[in-house]
Amino acid sequence: xxxxxxxxxxxxxxxxxxxxxxxxxxxxxxxxxxxxxxxxxxxxxxxxxxxxxxxxxxxxxxxxxxxxxxxxxxxxxxxxxxxxxxxxxxxxxxxxxxxxxxxxxxxxxxxxxxxxxxxxxxxxxxxxxxxxxxxxxxxxxxxxxxxxxxxxxxxxxxxxxxxxxxxxxxxxxxxxxxxxxxxxxxxxxxxxxxxxxxxxxxxxxxxxxxxxxxxxxxxxxxxxxxxxxxxxxxxxxxxxxxxxxxxxxxxxxxxxxxxxxxxxxxxxxxxxxxxxxxxxxxxxxxxxxxxxxxxxxxxxxxxxxxxxxxxxxxxxxxxxxxxxxxxxxxxxxxxxxxxxxxxxxxxxxxxxxxxxxxxxxxxxxxxxxxxxxxxxxxxxxxxxxxxxxxxxxxxxxxxxxxxxxxxxxxxxxxxxxxxxxxxxxxxxxxxxxxxxxxxxxxxxxxxxxxxxxxxxxxxxxxxxxxxxxxxxxxxxxxxxxxxxxxxxxxx
Numbered sequence: 001x002x003x004x005x006x007x008x009x010x011x012x013x014x015x016x017x018x019x020x021x022x023x024x025x026x027x028x029x030x031x032x033x034x035x036x037x038x039x040x041x042x043x044x045x046x047x048x049x050x051x052x053x054x055x056x057x058x059x060x061x062x063x064x065x066x067x068x069x070x071x072x073x074x075x076x077x078x079x080x081x082x083x084x085x086x087x088x089x090x091x092x093x094x095x096x097x098x099x100x101x102x103x104x105x106x107x108x109x110x111x112x113x114x115x116x117x118x119x120x121x122x123x124x125x126x127x128x129x130x131x132x133x134x135x136x137x138x139x140x141x142x143x144x145x146x147x148x149x150x151x152x153x154x155x156x157x158x159x160x161x162x163x164x165x166x167x168x169x170x171x172x173x174x175x176x177x178x179x180x181x182x183x184x185x186x187x188x189x190x191x192x193x194x195x196x197x198x199x200x201x202x203x204x205x206x207x208x209x210x211x212x213x214x215x216x217x218x219x220x221x222x223x224x225x226x227x228x229x230x231x232x233x234x235x236x237x238x239x240x241x242x243x244x245x246x247x248x249x250x251x252x253x254x255x256x257x258x259x260x261x262x263x264x265x266x267x268x269x270x271x272x273x274x275x276x277x278x279x280x281x282x283x284x285x286x287x288x289x290x291x292x293x294x295x296x297x298x299x300x301x302x303x304x305x306x307x308x309x310x311x312x313x314x315x316x317x318x319x320x321x322x323x324x325x326x327x328x329x330x331x332x333x334x335x336x337x338x339x340x341x342x343x344x345x346x347x348x349x350x351x352x353x354x355x356x357x358x359x360x361x362x363x364x365x366x367x368x369x370x371x372x373x374x375x376x377x378x379x380x381x382x383x384x385x386x387x388x389x390x391x392x393x394x395x396x397x398x399x400x401x402x403x404x405x406x407x408x409x410x411x412x413x414x415x416x417x418x419x420x421x422x423x424x425x426x427x428x429x430x431x432x433x434x435x436x437x438x439x440x441x442x443x444x445x446x447x448x449x450x451x452x453x454x455x456x457x458x459x460x461x462x463x464x465x466x467x468x469x470x471x472x473x474x475x476x477x478x479x480x481x482x483x484x485x486x487x488x489x490x491x
Contacts, residue, residue, distance in 0.1 A: 001178075001204065001226045002014065002178040004223070005206065005215065005224070008214075008215055008223070009211060009214060009215065012211065014177075014178070014206055014207075014208070014211065015144075015174065015175065015176055015177070015206075015207040015208065016174070016175045016177075016178065016180070016181040016204050016205060016206060016207055017144075017145050017146050017149075017172065017173070017174050017175070017204070017205045017207050018172070018173050018175060018181050018184040018185060018188070018202050018203070018204050018205075019132060019171065019172040019173075019202065019203055019205070020130070020168055020171045020172070020188060020195065020199045020201075020202055020203075021199060021200055021201040021202055021203050021227055021229070022080040022082050022130045022132075022168065022197060022198070022199055023080075023082070023106070023107050023197075023198040023199065023200050024080040024081050024082030024083075024106070024107055024110045024111075024130075024197075024198070025041060025080065025081045025082075025107070025110050025111040025114055026041065026042035026078065026079075026080055026081075027039055027040065027041055027042060027051070027055060027078070027079055027080075027081055027114070027129075028040050028042055028048060028076055028077070028078055028135065029055065029061065029076065029077045029078075029079065030074065030075070030076050031065055031069075031072065031074070031075040031076075031077065032073065032074050032075075033070070033071070033072070033073065034064055034065040034066070034069065034070030034071070034072070035063070035064055035065075036052075036055075036056065036061070036062070036063045036064070037052075038050065038052050039051055039052045039054075039055035039056070039061075040052075041114065041115070042078070049115065051114050051115060053119045054113075054114050054115070054116060054119050054122040055081075055114065056119070057119050057120075057122045057123035058081065058122075058127045058128070058129060060127075060128050060129050060157065060158075061079075061129055061157070062155070062156030062157060064156070065155040065156050066155055066156055067151070067154055067155045068141060068151065068155075069141070069151055069152065069155045070155070072137055072138060072139065072141070073138045073139070074136060074137070074138045075134065075136070075137050075138075076134065076135045076136040076137075077131055077133070077134055077135075077152060077157075078131070078132055078133040078134070078135055079129045079130055079131040079132060079133075080129065080130045080132065081110045081111075081114055081127055081128070081129055082106060082107070082110050082127075082128055082129070082130060082197050082198070083106040083109050083110050083113075083125075083126055083127060083128065083197065084106075084126065084128065084196050084197050085106060085196055085197060085198070085266075086196070087126035088103070088105075088106040088109055088126070090126070091103070091109060091125065091126060092109075098401060100369050100371065101369045101370040101371060105198070105266070106197065106198050107198060109125070110127060113125035113127055114127070115360060117364070117366065118366075129157070130168050131149065131152055131153075131157055132149075132203070133145070133148075134148045134152070140209075142209050143208065143209060143210070144207040144208055144209060145205050145206075145207050145209065145212070146174040146207050148209075149172065153169065168195070168197070171188050171195065171202075174207060181204050184202075185202050185204070185228050188202050189202075189230050192230060192264070193264070198264075199230075200229055200230055201227055201228050201229035201230050202227070202228050202230075203225055203226070203227050203228075204225065204226050204227075204228065205222075205224060205225040206224040206225070211224065212224040232293045232294055233263045233264040233293070233294045234263070234291055234292065234293045234294075234303070235261045235262070235263045235268070235291075235292050236261070236289055236290065236291055236292070236306065237258040237259045237260075237261040237268070237289070237290060237292055238258065238259045238287065238288070238289050238290075239256045239257065239258060239284065239285070239286055239287065239288050239290060240257050240258065240259060240286070240287075241256075241257040241286055242254050242255070242256055242257070242273065242279070242284070242285075242286055242317055243255045243256075243257055243270075244320055244324045245348075246323060246324070246325050246341055246346060246348035246349060246352070247349070247352050248349055248352035248353040248355075248356050248430050249340065249349070249430065249432055250323075250340035250341035250342065250343075250344075250346065250349055251338045251339075251340055252319075252320065252323070252324075252330055252338070252339045252340065252341065253272065253273075253274070253275070253338075254272075254273040254274070254275070254276070254278075254279060254319070255270050255271070255272055255273060256270060256271045256272075256273055256284070256290070256302060257269065257270055258270060258271060258290075258292070261292065263292065263294040263300065264294055266294065268292060268294065268300045270300075271292055271300045271301055271302050272301065273302065274337075275337045275338055275339075276319040276332075276337070276339065277337050279317055279319065282302060282304065282305055283305060283316070284302060284305055284317065285305075285310070285314050285315065285316060285317050286314075286317065287310070287311045287313075287314055288305045288306070288309075288310055288314070289305070289306045289309035289310070290302045290303075290304065290305050290306065291303045291304050291305075291306060319339065320339075321339075323341035323342075323343060323346055323348070325341070325346055325347060325348040326341065326343045326345075326346040326347065326348070328341050328342050328343035328346060329341075329342045330342070344480075344482060347377055350377055350382075350383070350384075351373050351374065351377050353385075353430050354368070354373045354376070354377070354382065354385070354388070355368070355369075355370065355373055356428065356430050357385055357388075357428045357429075357430070358388075358417075358428075359428075361424070361427065361436055362420075362424055362425075362427050362428035363417040363420050363424060363425070363428045364413075364417055364420065364424075365388070365410075365413045365414050365417050366409070366410075366413040367406060367409050367410040367413055368388075368410065368413070368414070371400075371401065372399060372402065372410065375399045375400060376388075376391075376399075379399075381395065384486050384489065385428075385429075385486060385489075385490060386486065386489035386490050388414050389414060389415065389418070389490075391411065391414065392411065393407050393408050393411045394407075396410055396411055421443070422443040422447070422448065422449060423436075423439045423440045423442075423443035423444075424439070425449075425490070426439035426442055426443060426452075427439040429477075429483075429487075431473060431474060431477045432473045432477070433469060433470045433473045433474075434470065434473070434474065437465070438465070438466065438470055441463065441464075441465045441466065442463075442466075442474070445463055449487060449491075452474075452478070453478045453484065453487070455474075455475070455478075456475065457471050457472055457474075457475035458471075460474055460475060
């Protein structure tokens, strides 16, 4: 890395800043004359979602800057919204006590909390921010990255200067040379368990802003910074059972249920095995002792079987040829790695389809979580999408762990989703290969469900961004009488 810097700027000396790479949700905060005017998620670096009102509820984000930076006409600050592990665990315990589905990890919890429609929910979540950059300043008062961070902290981003030792700031260091930066990287890696939040590496940055400008950036990243990712944490555990989950498209996904084991501050009790081919490749069996890795300190997966610990009575796992829920044939099309339940009325598929239907990017039905969907299906209250809109408050209030107020909120959220528009409805239906982007293309091209239903496959395949595979899937979906009937019920 430094060799590249010296080739680009020969004869110059570099100082560096090392800071932790926090795993959360990236946001941009725009201050005008010291006042927070806009907050947005960073998305892919080009497009962001306006979440200003929600970010204003995060206690460690000041609404007004004080000191010299308050005089900046415009100042855009970059940071990472995250949750401390202890706060995340407490949040999940509270959600489970209320019958709500817990978050999978702190990153998901942070992202979901920031994207809430109701800022009061965001305000109730234990969110924090780690600032890591200034993308724009007018006028620009900074000579170095370290100076910028110090001034931002002094301007209000640190709630109480006495708390500094308990924040991530103690892991941000300015180094006189690359050797010093390497030492700090190793120190942070050695103490990563003490950080208290998900951190999968460090970022080393050239400190001088003027050098940063001359080094420039590629289309993907700045040339003046490099990320060092920590090696993934590993541990061993025993597979007690290989469970088969059924998704909304009927996909049968094997999951290893493990003896709980601690990795990087998280308790791991399950890991995906992806598909039958992966099980065969690993030759993984129930009762095996396996080596688990938590990649990026977030996603657990199985690296290998420890063969010498395999029980003598062990037998190879036989992937089911029938759906474990409804008993229908599980068919694996030629050229694909996934077996699928062939029963469109399978209750497991229905539950997953309903959850997908209600997600924020689809019909956005808040409070329609796993616990609620389980009961709605198990009690035969819902057998298709339209049934959701036939439920009344009294019926919902009879569900376990759903009080009158929660039932009313769910009813209002469901009824309020009726006007979401064609694009979001198409995505919500769960048509195979139709994600948000494809749904938007189809909605823009046809303008109505009636026109799309009648579209022949050849016509669909000619639309820019669709292609033969998607066209075939969409045409097949609308040829099914049951799908057309369900759409009619939603009108």
